Amino acid sequence: MTTVQYCRSAILPTAIALLLSACTSSQTPPAEKPERIGRAQDFYELPQAYQAGTYRHMDELFFTRTVHRGPQVSPLPTRSEVAVQYEVDGQRLDVDAFMKRNQVSGLLIIKDGKVALEKYAMGNDANTRWTSFSVVKSISSTLVGAAVQQGKIASVNDPLTRYLPQLKGxxxxxxxxEQVLQMSSGVSWDETYRDPKSDRRRMFELQLANNPGALLKQMANLKPAHKPGTAFNYSTGESHLQSELIHAATGMTASDYLSERIWARLGMERDAFWQLDSRAGQEIGSSGLSATLRDYGRFGQFILDDGVINGERILPAGWLQRATRATPGSHLEPGKLYDGEYALGYGYQWWLFPTGAAALPNHDGGVFEAQGIFGQFLYINPAEKVIAVVWSTWPKPEMDEREMETYAFIGAAVNALR
Known part of the structure; x- marks a missing residue:
């Protein structure tokens, strides 16, 4: 019989008031509630109560490989916490309101290499590893740059089939x-996340089926839709080819290459882990990396530092200038990707903010970001030397109003840090 049961059964009603404090102090503390972790096959339709627990325990649902950190941890000093007030829907709101309204579970803002704001919610803390969704697309493209710097990939102008002959024919x-990096291959692809018949969902089903090489075969069987280099089509399948390319060009897994070139050298706090297409298989180059909030911030600082670690150039000189700019007049310029008024452009798997008169408030000057569904962001503002990382559990994969509110909040933070 537990202490709690004893207190409930042994005390007469007339004595409850006198003994309540003694009973309460001696009772066994309630057990912690178990994590709510959803099923892998329900990943794109998880109830919100299951999102946070699932997003921090992806290694329990999918095959993964470790991205090892190095022996030293790079310091990430703090500065005075910035107070952010932003405006939305005719209201002036603060950080706590932003997090509550947008189901934000982690928020980090770095200015001049120092943490200016760090907050957690929904059971997360500094040790939590959270899934990136499509934020990893930009990390994968960075690995392509690292391979170019090492001469493993001779040029981004090379045909992709030089390295992946499985795609010939x-x-x-x-x-x-380069056209793959820019999602401008012209190859047909349907990205609709909640359509069971889409190419994206077919890719996900192949991952769950644990069939080695199935994703590359899926890509080899796609049909052309446009002339290469003329049209943008967002494709998680195409981003996966970055991982296949890294493996083919370097002879290393993408996880090991990320560890060797960046993760260990940069002094990350924790190992990361990366989802695979099958047991002991290929990393999903477009999704599925899990890391801590601060380690995502460190990666952002590496990008802000032009791909140099402790004086060693990991990315080619000029790589990031090319990767985070669109050729003027091209189909990748901000505002030209989609019909309508969507403002962002596209680089080497980085989303590009508009500049000049079209710029979003406080985001002018070559700003770019990595972005994942359900509200994940890695924002980099070179002119202001600001990095922002946002983790969220939006109820839908894509929500334009939440995206714009996130930009409004980050823009207000940039302004407050000036």
Whole structure:
């Protein structure tokens, strides 16, 4: 019989008031509630109560590989905490309101290499590893840059099939590495997350089926839709080819290459882990990396530092200038990606903010970001030397009003840090 049961059964009603404090102090503390972790097959339709627990325990649902950190941890000093007030829907709101309204579970803002704001919610803390969703697309493209710097990939102008001959004879014939980085291959792809018949969902089903090499075969069987280099089409499948390319060019897994070139050298706090297409298989180059909030921030600082670690150039000189700019007049310029008024452009798997008169408030000057569904952001503002990392559990994969509110909040933080 537990202490709690004893207190409930042994005390007469007339004595409860006298003995309540003694009973309460001696009772066994209630057990912690177990994590609510959803099923892998329900990943895109999880009830909100299951999102946070699932997003921090992806290694319990999918095959993964470790991205090892190094022996030393790079310091991430703090500065005075910035007070942020932003405006939305005719209201002036603070940090706590932003997090509550947008189901934000982690928020980090770095200015001049120092943490200016760090907050957690929904059971997360500094040790939590949270899934990136499509934020990892930009990390994968950075690994391509590292391979170019090492000479493992001769040029982004090379045909992709030089490194992935499995794609010869299909829609990727004549497509360059750069066109893949820019999602401009011209290959047909349906990204709709909640359509069971879409190419994205087919890719997810193949991952769950644990069939080695199935994702690359899926890509080899796609059809052309446009001339390469003329049209943007957002494709998680195409981003996965970055991982396949890294493996083919370097002879290393993407996890090991990320560890060797960046993660260990940069002094990350924790190992990360990366989802695979099958047991002991290939990393999903477009999704599925899990790391801590501060380690995502450190990666952002590496990008802000032009891809140099302790004086060693990891990325080619000029790589980030090319990766985070669109050629003027091209189909990748901000405002030209989609019909309508969507403001962002696209680089080497980085989203590009508009500049000049079209700029969003406080985001002018070559700002770019990595972004994942359900509200994940890695924002980099080179002119202001600001990095922002946001983790969220939005109820839908894509929510324009939440995205714009996130930009409003980050913009207000940039302004407050000036």
């Amino acid at each position: 299909g829609a990727y014939d004549g497509v360059s590495v």
